[in-house]
Amino acid sequence: MSDGRVINFGAGPSALPASVLEEAAKGLLNFNGTGIGIAEISHRSKEFTAFLAEVESLIRSQLDVPETHSILFTQGGGSAQFSAVVLNLLARHHLLNPDLPERDLDYVVTGSWSKKAAEEARRLGGGRVNVVVDARASSKDGRTFDSIPAHASYSFTSPNPALIYYCENETVDGVEFSNDASSPASFPFHLLPQNTPLLPLVGDYSSSFMSRPIPRLADHAIIYAGAQKNIGPAGLTILIVRKDCLVDVDAAAKLGAAPVPLTMAYKTLADNSSVYNTPAVLPIYISGLVLRRSAEQGGVQYYEALNKRKADKLYAAIKEGEARGVFRAKVKEGSGSLMNVVFDVVGDGAEAKFISGAEALGMKAIKGHRSVGGIRVSLYNAVTEEQTDVIVAFMKSFLAQ
């Protein structure tokens, strides 16, 4: 059934396991023996409700999500969350601090996506956007996002921010926080304001969700991820929300906070078990099948080891190419993403030759994001080590030419 498939190194939507797609094809015709396809069944049917509860528990158990946090499902992708996190956390801040003249929204900017999220916060108003650090300031050319900044360059100056925002993995720029607390490229949790145990810390995990454990998960207010990288089709967004962030947005509006559309209010989603309105039934189904498979394989610990092996092989090949003047890493050592590996092929016409050579061997979607160019090889969970070996072998043969 899966004949004719190529190796898909796309950044998202991206590769899904063929075995899951084959199972999903059966579910499209007949979901769980109901005689009704998954795209046709009511989201309030007992069969789908049970499936949704299973998806939640697969995420809770694999990521070790504590009972202090709700797991919610919504639509709108990461981009809708750029707005939703601001609106919900400003509402919370109004309820906690009704009389403040000014509210701070702190953004850690390490790449194109966190930059975009900060721009949306500025556009929405309702708070002063502080850039805690902009990684471009410490880059090679002062213009690109090529590393995770040193801890000393962060300045969390607000004692009581409404929101503190970061993006774990910058999909476009190929920069990712290390999950090793002793690494200089780790997120500086120790620098966050220490006066409150309930920090409004928000992490965009869109392109690293389920690829490895999430460091200090319990210390986050909100973690969110679009499904379309590691776990499923576009259309589903997963939220992990600490329960003190499920606030009455209408009560906050009476205190001067901006009104929050009900479909974006986390409390609405939680109060209605993520079926306030029709959820993305088919993407939830496929994501659930992927999550079942990942639990069987050993969960995020299994994927962390696998993803590290895959990325190490690719970075080693880039290094070899750099020594020969053929490849150029775009990201400083130690800051490179395990999910999106980016590099340049040096020389006139060399990049096009590299891409067409890879395509001829059945490797697709390796062109870098249009804003930064170069090559981007995405190594999400569904990309196997054997498939990674194919591109590494191709890189080596390219060097040999």
Ligand SMILES: Cc1ncc(COP(=O)(O)O)c(C=O)c1O
């Ligand atoms: C890290 C990150 N955040 C946010 C987004 C935006 O997601 P969406 O296209 O689902 O709105 C993306 C998309 O690729 C992403 O990679």
